[in-house]
């Protein structure tokens with residue numbers, strides 16, 4: 097009943113508002129709550145971030161900080177040889193950039209291939225198809241922290257992996273203390289955690305391809321490999337492009353599961369940009385919010401470009417699927 | 420080339436059998452049309468011949484070779500799909516060349532064949548376009564072109580004209596007929612349109628619920644339907660039926676007219692609407708009362724009630740001055756009378 101009373105009470109107010117502002121005003125009214133949340137959690141932080149990136153000092157409150165223009169950006173970008181991170185003033189930033197670049201290159205390639213193959217298999221009439229679809233999608237539902245923890249337990253010194261290795265008669269390996277294995281683990285685990293999502297996109301694309309095209313190809317005596325390269329792949333193109341760019345965006349942002357899994361180590365071998373920003377801004381002994389803000393703006397610019405590409409591509413994919 | 424023999428073909432999807440033992444022999448160069456109501460198994464039968472599905476039992480032979488176990492690719496047949504199934508991302512030329520490239524045919528020969536087919540179907544202007552940039556009729560031609568370039572043993576066409584408007588359907592029908600005359604390749608054509616069936620076919624296969632009801636030339640089907648189903652299915656408007664009781668070789672029609680039937684017991688008599696005429700005063704006739712008049716100009720369709728025997732439809736030449744509710748008397752020749760026994764089979 098109180099709900100009814102509230103509605104009764106609001107009714108005249110809303111009517112008055114509508115009379116004064118017209119239909120357009122009503123639209124504003126209903127969008128307002130969400131726009132307010134968006135403003136508080138996205139717009140204001142974004143503006144603050146830009147302002148912080150142009151200030152110096154270790155203080156956290158804006159009024160204690162001094163304006164230094166583009167100094168933080170200059171500091172980040174100061175480098176004698178961009179290919180050798182130790183020649184840069186902020187060598188950790190460039191290590192993180194290089195690590196993230198390598199990570200994205202391998203993780204995205206692996207992701208696209210694995211989810212493509214999985215989607216192709218799940219699209220066939222195999223026994224237990226529904227079960228396998230669930231199995232591949234399930235990790236997507238896990239929190240990244242949980243994913244990181246599970247795999248740390250598997251890969252730690254006395255973990256499941258070493259149990260198997262010793263059972264097979266080999267010496268145990270401290271996987272996460274090895275630069276190569278730790279980096280590979282970050283790639284493998286994040287691929288495992290997110291591939292279900294991309295598989296789903298590709299599966300939807302595969303199912304949108306009319307069955308009779310395949311029958312026409314069969315009547316044309318088309319070899320299976322040619323069917324894949326000349327029919328499936330071109331018709332899946334728009335979906336594949338969306339998957340590629342989405343995976344790129346998420347790859348650049350890699351943080352949580354990798355941080356829980358390796359903590360950036362051993363050394364800085366799995367230090368990625370987001371972790372660098374987090375540590376410089378909040379976690380390290382000498383906090384530098386301005387530097388962190390500048391780094392996050394730089395990363396944001398890369399993401400904006402990727403997102404624009406993604407938007408363009410998904411619009412094309414929609415048109416393609418509507419065909 | 421192009422002789423297709425089906426022997427006792429059965430097809431079940433899961434536990435449901437939809438083709439119940441079909442035997443059929445299609446001669447070289449013949450144009451055979453499958454007709455029947457929706458869901459009777461026309462497409463299923465065509466797909467079994469194509470090799471897109473495998474029969475549950477029975478065998479299929481093409482030119483004496485048993486292809487029951489062979490895949491679609493090994494049968495040398497070409498299919499035109501109802502949806503056209505053109506590759507949407509390829510140009511018309513690429514669509515036509517695709518199957519030939521699979522055969523590793525030299526490029527020059529592919530180009531020559533594509534150009535020839537395009538000229539024959541008058542789509543040479545469209546070779547550079549994508550299917551989305553074509554009209555329905557043009558797509559249809561491309562789909563047929565894709566079948567022609569392969570120079571197949573036989574063409575299989577599943578309702579190829581059903582997505583076109585009536586006028587275009589008429590033109591394409593005539594073109595297909597001309598095409599068959601020119602190529603003289605075996606064609607199996609599925610339709611539920613009996614005008615298409617009657618005009619195109621060398622022989623028509625009438626299917627019902629997965630069983631062949633009759634196989635014959637169009638005119639034989641019309642003149643001598645073997646059972647009630649075929650009698651009712653072929654011809655428009657549908658044949659008029661009357662249930663009568665034959666006693667010592669004589670039956671009484673509604674209205675009292677006596678006719679001779681070589682049978683005893685319950686019989687269904689059939690008369691095509693076109694075979695009824697307005698009776699002379701003293702002539703033997705069926706009496707009825709008109710309740711609907713459809714004047715088409717060249718002919719007039721009368722729907723009338725026959726007392727105690729339901730409705731009767733008749734198609735009369737020319738334009739008539741008849742009012743609703745008017746009593747009419749309809750006469751017929753005995754030669755045009757069809758009689759069917761209690762099991763629905765033709766008598767005589």
Ligand SMILES: Nc1ncnc2c1ncn2[C@@H]1O[C@H](COP(=O)(O)OP(=O)(O)OP(=O)(O)O)[C@@H](O)[C@H]1O
Pocket residue numbers: 432437455456457458459460461462463464611
């Ligand atoms: N893949 C399938 N799985 C299960 N049942 C099917 C399948 N394909 C066809 N059927 C059934 O087989 C029967 C015949 O279908 P078919 O498509 O051959 O009919 P049709 O004569 O071509 O009809 P239409 O004129 O509507 O195209 C139908 O009852 C249909 O439900």
Ligand SMILES: [Mg+2]
Pocket residue numbers: 461462463
């Ligand atoms: Mg069909």
